[in-house]
Amino acid sequence: MITLYGRRSSCNVQKAMWVLNELDVAHEHIELGGDFGGLDAPEFLAMNPHGRVPVLRDDDVVVTESDAIVRYVAACYGEGVLWPTDPAQRAAIDQWLGWTTTTLQPPWIELFWRLVRTPVEKQNPKLIARLTAASIAQFQSLEAQLVHHAYIAGEAFSLADIPAGMTLYRWFEMEIDRPAMRHVERWYEALQERPAYQASICIPFPELVGKLEY
Ligand SMILES: N[C@@H](CCC(=O)N[C@@H](CS)C(=O)NCC(=O)O)C(=O)O
The missing domain is CATH 1.20.1050.10 (Glutathione S-transferase Yfyf (Class Pi); Chain A, domain 2)
Structure with a gap:
């Protein structure tokens, strides 16, 4: 199961939202950061020591940094569609x-x-x-x-x-x-x-x- 962490008002979270929605990848979205807080919680810092959103969890895989997230999602779920192999x-x-x-x-x-x-x-x-x-x-x-x-x-x-x-x-x-x-x-x-x-x-x-x- 994929979980995306981060407030929808963040432009970096929005990139991750877009690639997930574009590829119709089933996921849960948890609002975090900004007025939602939670970025200094130990369990969040264990995923991202920088304490920033977005973070994406895909079972055991945790990815931070919005560009790494869009590449990861495209590679896993959009190869040949958004992300060529050549x-x-x-x-x-x-x-x-x-x-x-x-x-x-x-x-x-x-x-x-x-x-x-x-x-x-x-x-x-x-x-x-x-x-x-x-x-x-x-x-x-x-x-x-x-x-x-x-x-x-x-x-x-x-x-x-x-x-x-x-x-x-x-x-x-x-x-x-x-x-x-x-x-x-x-x-x-x-x-x-x-x-x-x-x-x-x-x-x-x-x-x-x-x-x-x-
Ligand atoms: N280079 C990082 C930047 C991450 C970042 O600065 N995220 C901001 C939101 S855009 C953040 O976590 N701000 C603190 C907050 O929302 O409380 C990325 O591309 O993911």
């Missing part, structure tokens, strides 16, 4: 997973913290402008890739679309000036048609507004 095809996907985590996600999540999670009276407009520009530069890279392909790693939906696609809901919900990006917008519309995307990613976040505690 090393070259797999690398074509893997490179976008790495890029998303190291390059796209940092300015995007920092912008979310400074604009959404920081109370208005504590916001720094110059920093927000800088983070907005830094995020736009990375979304432009996606736009350049999507000019040539329907999805990030080619013409079919793949694991590469999951971490990067996760950022889109919050990106388009944030009140910022952003240039039109026709292909990113077309890709977002395609992802929104997937029931697993709706269920896992399109989750309003009122409890995070003005909240810097976790």
